Amino acid sequence: xxxxxxxxxxxxxxxxxxxxxxxxxxxxxxxxxxxxxxxxxxxxxxxxxxxxxxxxxxxxxxxxxxxxxxxxxxxxxxxxxxxxxxxxxxxxxxxxxxxxxxxxxxxxxxxxxxxxxxxxxxxxxxxxxxxxxxxxxxxxxxxxxxxxxxxxxxxxxxxxxxxxxxxxxxxxxxxxxxxxxxxxxxxxxxxxxxxxxxxxxxxxxxxxxxxxxxxxxxxxxxxxxxxxxxxxxxxxxxxxxxxxxxxxxxxxxxxxxxxxxxxxxxxxxxxxxxxxxxxxxxxxxxxxxxxxxxxxxxxxxxxxxxxxxxxxxxxxxxxxxxxxxxxxxxxxxxxxxxxxxxxxxxxxxxxxxxxxxxxxxxxxxxxxxxxxxxxxxxxxxxxxxxxxxxxxxxxxxxxxxxxxxxxxxxxxxxxxxxxxxxxxxxxx
Amino acid sequence: xxxxxxxxxxxxxxxxxxxxxxxxxxxxxxxxxxxxxxxxxxxxxxxxxxxxxxxxxxxxxxxxxxxxxxxxxxxxxxxxxxxxxxxxxxxxxxxxxxxxxxxxxxxxxxxxxxxxxxxxxxxxxxxxxxxxxxxxxxxxxxxxxxxxxxxxxxxxxxxxxxxxxxxxxxxxxxxxxxxxxxxxxxxxxxxxxxxxxxxxxxxxxxxxxxxxxxxxxxxxxxxxxxxxxxxxxxxxxxxxxxxxxxxxxxxxxxxxxxxxxxxxxxxxxxxxxxxxxxxxxxxxxxxxxxxxxxxxxxxxxxxxxxxxx
Ligand SMILES: [Zn+2]
Numbered sequence: 001x002x003x004x005x006x007x008x009x010x011x012x013x014x015x016x017x018x019x020x021x022x023x024x025x026x027x028x029x030x031x032x033x034x035x036x037x038x039x040x041x042x043x044x045x046x047x048x049x050x051x052x053x054x055x056x057x058x059x060x061x062x063x064x065x066x067x068x069x070x071x072x073x074x075x076x077x078x079x080x081x082x083x084x085x086x087x088x089x090x091x092x093x094x095x096x097x098x099x100x101x102x103x104x105x106x107x108x109x110x111x112x113x114x115x116x117x118x119x120x121x122x123x124x125x126x127x128x129x130x131x132x133x134x135x136x137x138x139x140x141x142x143x144x145x146x147x148x149x150x151x152x153x154x155x156x157x158x159x160x161x162x163x164x165x166x167x168x169x170x171x172x173x174x175x176x177x178x179x180x181x182x183x184x185x186x187x188x189x190x191x192x193x194x195x196x197x198x199x200x201x202x203x204x205x206x207x208x209x210x211x212x213x214x215x216x217x218x219x220x221x222x223x224x225x226x227x228x229x230x231x232x233x234x235x236x237x238x239x240x241x242x243x244x245x246x247x248x249x250x251x252x253x254x255x256x257x258x259x260x261x262x263x264x265x266x267x268x269x270x271x272x273x274x275x276x277x278x279x280x281x282x283x284x285x286x287x288x289x290x291x292x293x294x295x296x297x298x299x300x301x302x303x304x305x306x307x308x309x310x311x312x313x314x315x316x317x318x319x320x321x322x323x324x325x326x327x328x329x330x331x332x333x334x335x336x337x338x339x340x341x342x343x344x345x346x347x348x349x350x351x352x353x354x355x356x357x358x359x360x361x362x363x364x365x366x367x368x369x370x371x372x373x374x375x376x377x378x379x380x381x382x383x384x385x386x387x388x389x390x391x392x393x394x395x396x397x398x399x400x401x402x403x404x405x406x407x408x409x410x411x412x413x414x415x416x417x418x419x420x421x422x423x424x425x426x427x428x
Numbered sequence: 429x430x431x432x433x434x435x436x437x438x439x440x441x442x443x444x445x446x447x448x449x450x451x452x453x454x455x456x457x458x459x460x461x462x463x464x465x466x467x468x469x470x471x472x473x474x475x476x477x478x479x480x481x482x483x484x485x486x487x488x489x490x491x492x493x494x495x496x497x498x499x500x501x502x503x504x505x506x507x508x509x510x511x512x513x514x515x516x517x518x519x520x521x522x523x524x525x526x527x528x529x530x531x532x533x534x535x536x537x538x539x540x541x542x543x544x545x546x547x548x549x550x551x552x553x554x555x556x557x558x559x560x561x562x563x564x565x566x567x568x569x570x571x572x573x574x575x576x577x578x579x580x581x582x583x584x585x586x587x588x589x590x591x592x593x594x595x596x597x598x599x600x601x602x603x604x605x606x607x608x609x610x611x612x613x614x615x616x617x618x619x620x621x622x623x624x625x626x627x628x629x630x631x632x633x634x635x636x637x638x639x640x641x642x643x644x645x646x647x648x649x650x651x652x653x654x655x656x657x658x659x660x661x662x663x664x665x666x667x668x669x670x671x672x673x674x675x676x677x678x679x680x681x682x683x684x685x686x687x688x689x690x691x692x693x694x695x696x697x698x699x700x701x702x703x704x705x706x707x708x709x710x711x712x713x714x715x716x717x718x719x720x721x722x723x724x725x726x727x728x729x730x731x732x733x734x735x736x737x
Contacts, residue, residue: 066668192659204440207561208542209624212697262587319519321539323511422476 002048003027004421008037009052009382012357013059015371018290024057026378033374049415052382056350057357060417061122061267062381064182064260065236065270065307066156066332067123068094070116071109072101077312077399079113085310085398086305089332092123092379093362098130099158100386105130105141110149117424122424123417124379126152126367131170131181135163137161140170142306147177147233149381152365157180157236158282160218162188168225175231180365182234185218185243186283195323197270205275207323208354216242223257234257234364237309239265239283241293258364262295262308263335266342268404277318277325279404281311295347298356305361308335312400313328330400336383336389338405339410343385350385382416384427389413429453431729435547437532438563447608450725454573457728458721460497471500474731478504479521480557481537486692486716487557487566491534494723500531500731509538512678518542519549520530526550529654531731534540536558540597542685546706551731561595562646567691568601570719572609574711575646578687579717583610589631590642591650591699592621592673597651598691615703616640617650620661637672641682649674649699665698675701679709686709 004026011022011034021037023358035041043049045078063086069077077085079096086094096113098104104113112126128145131154132138143154154174156376161167161182167183174181191214196202198209215238222233223246238244238259250257268419269288297303311328316327336357342348362370389409393401399427416423431446439447460468476495480488488504495502507521516524516539525533532553535543540560547554550728558564576582587606593599593615603626606613613631615622622633632638641647651670662668674688688700688709704710 074480102514196626203623204600206560206600208561216584275544321518321537321545322541323539 001349002029002084002421003043003046004378004418005043005047005049006052006057007049008383009055010352011057011356011372013359013372014351016058016373022378024372026421028377029422031376032370033373042067049428055415056383056385058354058381058383059372060381060419061090061134061336061357062361062367062370063085063091063094063308063310063332064234064305064361064365065327066094066096067099067312068096069100069114069312071087071180075399076314079116079125081397081399082312083117083125084309085330085332085396087122087417087419088397088414089334090336090381090383090417091332092381092417092419093126093367094123094147095126095128095152095365097128097157098155099135103130104128105133105135107142107145107149110146110151114150122420124148128152128157128182129154131156131161134158137163137166140173143174143177143179147179151179152367153180153182153234155236157182157184160184160186160188164221164225167222169227170228171231171233172229175299177273179341180232180234182236183218183222185215185222187217189213190214190217195280195284196273197286199270199287200399201270201273203272212240212242212260212286212290215240215283218247219243219246223255226255226257235259237262237265237283238294238297238303239286239290241290244293244297244302248297251302259302260361261298261303262307262309262340263307263331264329264404265308266291266294269326269340272404275322276404277320277322278329278402278406280322280327281309281329282327295342299348304364306335306339306356307361308332310398313396313402314399318402328402330396330398331401333396333398334403334405336411336414337389337391337412338355338408340385340410344411347414378418380418381414384415385410385412387411387413387415398425412420429729430732432629434730436542436565436726436730437547437554437556439545439565439568439601440563442608444608449530450569450722450729451573451576453725453729454569454721456717457534457724458718460728461619461717461720462722466497467499468497468500470728471495471498473730474500474532476502476532476534476727477525477530477531479525479535481507481509482558484536484557486719487536490525490716490719491723492555493719494727496568497720498724498727500530500688500727504605516687518545522546522549526552554656555726555730560596560597561600562597563601564597564676565601566719567598568605568620568721571648571689571691572716573604573718573722574689574715575687577709579645581607585645586614586643587611587646587648588614588616588644589648589650590616590637590674592652592656593617593650594621594623594661595656596650600629602648603631607631614644615642618662621656638681641678644682644686646687646689647674647682651693652695652698669698673699673701674704676703678705689715692716
C-alpha cells in the first residue's frame with residue numbers, strides 16, 4: 001500500500017476552515033491523518049516524503065464544466081489530453097459536457113467515456129448526460145440509465161432547451177433521480193446570430209451583439225420553473241450583472257439554485273475582443289460592470305464556484321473570419337494562474353479561491369472530494385504562489401491553443417497534482 | 429508624399445492629417461479622369477488584386493478603373509464565402525494570392541474584421557472595400573471629398589445620415605471621418621436600426637426625419653436591404669418609404685441647397701423618390717466620379733514611389 005507524506009506545507013482547506021502549516025499523511029489513496037508540522041510526526045519505512053516548505057497544499061480542484069470532445073472530435077481534444085491538461089492545472093475531478101459527436105445521451109456513450117477515462121485518463125472524469133435526446137430539446141433522455149452508467153448531472157450545454165414545457169418536465173424528472181440539471185441559459189431567439197456582447201464595442205466593430213438579457217431572461221425562466229416544480233438547477237457560466245441579481249434574489253427566497261462563473265468572465269471584458277477569435281466564446285465577454293458584479297457575487301455566495309468551460313478548438317474552427325469562428329476557449333491549464341491575479345490584487349483571499357475551485361464545486365454536485373479531511377480521497381494540489389510563468393499555448397498539454405491569455409505573465413502555479421495519493425503531474 | 433501605413437482598413441484609424449492628405453491628393457488625381465488620355469504611368473509594374481466576396485459593381489469598377497488609370501495591372505477575383513471545412517479558407521486564399529506577389533489587395537467581405545485579418549497575414553498593402561457592418565473607408569472618403577468640393581468645407585457642417593445604421597459600414601466610416609474633420613453628424617432611422625451606444629461615436633440620434641432634416645446641410649441616405657424586413661427590423665417597404673424615405677414633398681422642409689447623397693445602388697421609390705434621385709439636390713453621380721479619384725489617391729499614397737516633393 002502506497003504511503004505518502006506531504007511535509008511542511010501551508011495547508012489551505014476551506015472544507016475544514018484550515019490555513020496553517022500541517023503535514024499530510026496518505027495511505028491507500030486516502031488522507032490518513034493531518035498533523036501540525038511542528039510536531040514533526042515520524043513515519044516508518046517505505047514512506048514517500050515530499051518537502052512542501054514554502055508551498056501551499058490544497059484539495060485538488062474540481063471543474064464542473066469541461067468539454068473533452070471525445071468521442072467525435074478527437075482532433076480538438078481527447079480524454080487523454082484533456083485529463084492531462086486538467087492535471088497540469090490542478091484539477092483532479094472534472095465533469096465533461098454531453099455535446100460530443102454523437103452526444104452523450106445514452107448509457108452506452110456514458111460507459112464508453114467512463115471506460116476511456118479509466119484506461120487513458122489522468123484525473124477523475126464524471127460524465128454529464130444530455131437532458132434531451134440528441135441535444136435537440138424535444139424528448140427527455142433515459143436519465144435513470146444515464147445516472148446508473150455514471151452521469152452525475154444532466155445538461156444540454158451549448159444549446160439552451162428553448163421549449164419551456166420540456167425544461168419543466170426535465171427539471172421534475174431529474175429531481176426524482178436526484179440528478180442536478182445544469183442549465184446553459186441563452187434565449188436563442190433573442191441571440192439570433194450574435195457573436196459578441198451587445199454594446200458600444202459591438203457597434204464600433206460592426207459585429208452583431210448578444211444582449212445580456214439573452215442570458216438573464218433564461219435564468220429568470222429557470223428560477224420560475226424551479227419554484228413551480230420544487231426542483232433544483234445549477235446555472236452554467238453566469239456572465240451578466242442582471243443574471244447575478246436574479247440568482248441572488250432567488251437564493252434569498254430559498255430557491256434551490258446554484259451557479260458557476262468562468263475565469264475569463266472574471267478577468268476580461270468585451271473591449272479586449274477586437275477581431276481576435278481567441279476571445280470569442282459563449283456566453284461572450286461582457287462589460288466592466290458585469291465583471292465587477294460577478295466578482296461581488298462570488299464573494300457574497302450568490303455564485304457558488306468557478307468552472308472553466310474548457311472548450312478546445314483547432315485552427316480549423318478559429319483561424320477564420322470572426323463571425324464564422326466557433327465559440328470557446330481552453331481554460332484548464334490557465335485557470336489557477338489567471339485567478340491568482342485576483343488574489344494578488346486583493347479581490348479574493350487564497351483560501352476563498354481554493355474554495356471556489358475545490359470545496360464549493362464538490363459541494364454543488366455532492367461529490368466526495370474537495371476536502372483534505374481524514375478519510376477523503378487524497379486528491380491534492382501543491383501550489384507555488386510565487387512562481388512566475390508565461391502562458392505559452394504551444395506548451396499546453398491540451399490539444400487546444402485557443403486561449404485569450406496568451407502571453408500573460410502570471411504569478412502562481414500548480415507544481416504537483418495528486419490523484420488518490422499518486423502524483424499525476426509535477427513541474428520541474 | 430506617402431502615407432506612413434501599409435493598409436487602409438478603417439477611417440477610425442486615420443488622423444486628421446492623413447484624411448487631409450488623401451483628400452487633397454484626390455483633388456489632383458481627379459484631373460486625370462478629365463483628360464483625353466486618361467492614364468498616368470505612376471504605378472507601372474504594380475499589381476493590384478480586387479478580392480470581392482460580395483457582389484459589387486460600383487466599388488469594384490471604381491477600384492479597377494482607378495488602378496488602370498495609374499497604369500497598374502488590376503486583377504478581379506469574385507470569391508464566395510466558404511463555410512468552415514468546406515472550400516478554401518480566407519486565410520489560404522489570401523496566402524495563395526500573396527504568393528503571386530501583388531502590391532495591394534483590395535478586399536470586400538460580409539464579415540467584419542476580415543480586412544484587419546488579411547492585413548495581419550500579408551506583407552502587401554490591404555485596402556478595405558467594405559467589411560460586414562464595420563467600415564467602408566473609401567466610400568466615406570469619396571463622400572467627404574464630394575461634400576468638400578461642393579460646399580468648400582466640412583468643418584461646422586450638419587450632416588444627417590438616414591437609414592439602417594445598424595448594418596451600415598458606410599455610416600460608421602462617415603461618422604468617424606466627418607467627426608474628425610469637425611462636422612456635426614446626426615443618424616436617423618427606426619429605433620430597430622440604430623445600434624446601441626452609437627452616440628459614443630460622437631453623433632446624435634433622431635427617429636423622425638421631418639424634425640432632423642430642417643437644419644441639415646447634407647443628407648446621406650443609406651440603402652435599405654430587403655432581408656432586414658424578414659428580420660423584423662421594419663414592417664414593410666411601404667411604411668419604411670413613408671417614414672424614412674425622401675420625397676420632393678418632404679424636402680420642402682429642408683434647406684434649399686441641401687446636398688442629397690446615396691452610396692448606391694438606390695432603391696428608387698424607397699429611400700429616395702425618383703424626382704429626388706434625379707433632382708438638383710442630388711450629387712449621387714458626382715460621388716461615383718469622385719470615387720475613382722479617391723481610390724487613385726489611395727493607390728498612389730500606398731504604392732507610389734517615395735519621392736518627397
Ligand atoms: Zn454552455
